[in-house]
Amino acid sequence: MSQTSSSTQVITEELRQWIVEQATSGQPPDAVLQSMLASGWNEDVAIVALEETLRGFLSEHALKNGLPPPVVVPEPMSLDRVPLLDAGDRKVPVLASMLNPRIVVLGQLLSDDECDELIEQARARLHRSETVKLDNGGSEVNEARTSEGMFFERGQTPLCRRIEERIAELVSWPVVNGEGLQVLRYGPGAEYKPHYDYFDPAQPGTPSILKRGGQRVASLVIYLNTPERGGSTVFPDVRFEVAPIKGNAVFFSYDRPHPMTRSLHGGTPVLAGEKWVATKWLREGRFD
The missing domain is CATH 2.60.120.620 (q2cbj1_9rhob like domain)
Structure with a gap:
């Protein structure tokens, strides 16, 4: 995952691929988010990229394996994990x-x-x-x-x-x-x-x-x-x-x-x- 300036941040295919690699290696979403923030990604952009990529990955995985596709669900906590x-x-x-x-x-x-x-x-x-x-x-x-x-x-x-x-x-x-x-x-x-x-x-x-x-x-x-x-x-x-x-x-x-x-x-x-x-x-x- 390459660093990018906050003024020109674009969700690229390279970034999506990196997110999928992290997820399939067992990294939890909050750890992936923290890595993105440490690399200079704007938090709002990083959260959108993470959520959209993982949702797409899970849908594709479900289709390939004959499983029901995931849907958006209620969520009480954002990725920043406030107490x-x-x-x-x-x-x-x-x-x-x-x-x-x-x-x-x-x-x-x-x-x-x-x-x-x-x-x-x-x-x-x-x-x-x-x-x-x-x-x-x-x-x-x-x-x-x-x-x-x-x-x-x-x-x-x-x-x-x-x-x-x-x-x-x-x-x-x-x-x-x-x-x-x-x-x-x-x-x-x-x-x-x-x-x-x-x-x-x-x-x-x-x-x-x-x-x-x-x-x-x-x-x-x-x-x-x-x-x-x-x-x-x-x-x-x-x-x-x-x-x-x-x-x-x-x-x-x-x-x-x-x-x-x-x-x-x-x-x-x-x-x-x-x-x-x-x-x-x-x-x-x-x-x-």
Whole structure:
């Protein structure tokens, strides 16, 4: 990669080839970016070159290998890796970040009062949780999910609107591309066994589901209380575990509906007390 003056910087084929070489050798995107900045590249130009080149490379790789092509997904962090993220009405600290799979653990996304209020708004409407039935697009009780839950319509209450606007600002994704908040309660022994949140393209009911907003591309799980024991969120493919701490959240994205995203995740059994969470799923397009 040759140096270039900041006034005449052009994204050349030579630069794109160098970026691909770095990526295929195992260099993470932030390390590649830092190398470009050290060589004199303007940060804005470098970020555009990096993102466009890697997206094109991944699309070409997918086509050659018969895989679904990647899509643009929500992202709470820029490549400069700032420790405090702007969520509009507050700064949200980053507690942990993983690139592959894309996982970001967030602190203090909701206040204690907001957590308590959301629980009380949901409590009277709880029923046995269901999962999407992919053979016809409906829903059903599934033994893998032993919680109680309910859905809010998007923007149904002032609190819901405030949380949704905060999430949209945080991950740079339109409010209208989000499903309504789902609130779940897990009692002692309740769990959600490892699963994917995207809709399986091979299932016959998926096309009808995708008519509303397209695929899911990211998930945000917000912990509304702290259980006495158990109830963590686990990512088995990478042996990563997130503790359920009141007000904190875990974000993860998946750029295609395929296990290669390593977005397999689950909720471990609650061993003492109870666990309350709010889940926000984000779609490719407008969800109406």
